[in-house]
Amino acid sequence: DIQMTQSPSSLSASVGDRVTITCRASQFINFYLSWYQQRPGRAPKLLIYAASTLQSGVPSRFSGSGSGTDFTLTISSLQPEDFATYFCQQSSSPPYTFGQGTKLEIK
Amino acid sequence: QVQLQESGPGLVTPSETLSLTCTVSGGSVSSGAFYWSWIRQPPGKGLEWIGYIYYTGSTDYNPSLKSRVTISADTSKNQFSLKVTSVTAADTALYYCARGRIPRSGWYQPLFDPWGQGTLVTVSS
Numbered sequence: 001d002i003q004m005t006q007s008p009s010s011l012s013a014s015v016g017d018r019v020t021i022t023c024r025a026s027q028f029i030n031f032y033l034s035w036y037q038q039r040p041g042r043a044p045k046l047l048i049y050a051a052s053t054l055q056s057g058v059p060s061r062f063s064g065s066g067s068g069t070d071f072t073l074t075i076s077s078l079q080p081e082d083f084a085t086y087f088c089q090q091s092s093s094p095p096y097t098f099g100q101g102t103k104l105e106i107k
Numbered sequence: 108q109v110q111l112q113e114s115g116p117g118l119v120t121p122s123e124t125l126s127l128t129c130t131v132s133g134g135s136v137s138s139g140a141f142y143w144s145w146i147r148q149p150p151g152k153g154l155e156w157i158g159y160i161y162y163t164g165s166t167d168y169n170p171s172l173k174s175r176v177t178i179s180a181d182t183s184k185n186q187f188s189l190k191v192t193s194v195t196a197a198d199t200a201l202y203y204c205a206r207g208r209i210p211r212s213g214w215y216q217p218l219f220d221p222w223g224q225g226t227l228v229t230v231s232s
Contacts, residue, residue: 042224043203043223043224044205045220045221049210087154089219091214092216093216094156094167094169096156097156099153100152100153
């Protein structure tokens with residue numbers, strides 16, 4: 001199985017801050033990487049796919065980059081609704097695997 | 108807009124079978140080249156893909172669970188279901204159903220969008 005490792009596991013930041021979350025795959029996954037947002041009590045939501053393509057309706061303050069094994073999710077200016085858990089997922093080969101999540105908390 | 112909703116018992120006895128259903132609205136489980144999927148998250152742990160049923164009826168499962176898992180679809184009710192046999196406390200988790208889809212040409216495996224809100228299943232006597 002392809003292991004997905006996210007860092008950090010938690011992060012404290014303030015409204016307006018720029019934050020970056022990283023995701024590393026244990027083997028080459030090309031650009032088959034998606035990012036999701038999970039708010040408490042709500043369904044996970046797709047933010048970015050193909051490492052850098054913004055899902056329709058997602059604010060432009062979210063961006064993704066990377067290919068191969070190393071990927072990043074950046075939020076350029078944190079808004080109150082962005083405090084949530086974020087996780088990455090590879091679609092290179094089954095079984096599809098996820099990062100363990102990064103919990104973004106208000107400082 | 109496709110929406111998914113999980114349902115089923117919140118408590119299952121060890122060694123018994125866990126059964127969940129996902130009801131799909133705004134779309135059909137029998138068309139559209141989608142992968143109707145189950146994903147779970149044990150308390151305090153990461154997400155684990157369980158498996159999917161393709162719109163044609165074919166299935167694929169995570170090898171770690173394959174011997175105990177069955178995913179099926181009821182097209183007349185526009186639902187798909189999950190069964191996990193011989194459950195233990197390790198099967199306690201928040202279970203999500205999700206639609207898997209291929210987002211564009213050049214992709215060969217699905218991502219998951221949208222998801223249901225999830226249902227907590229506890230395995231305990």
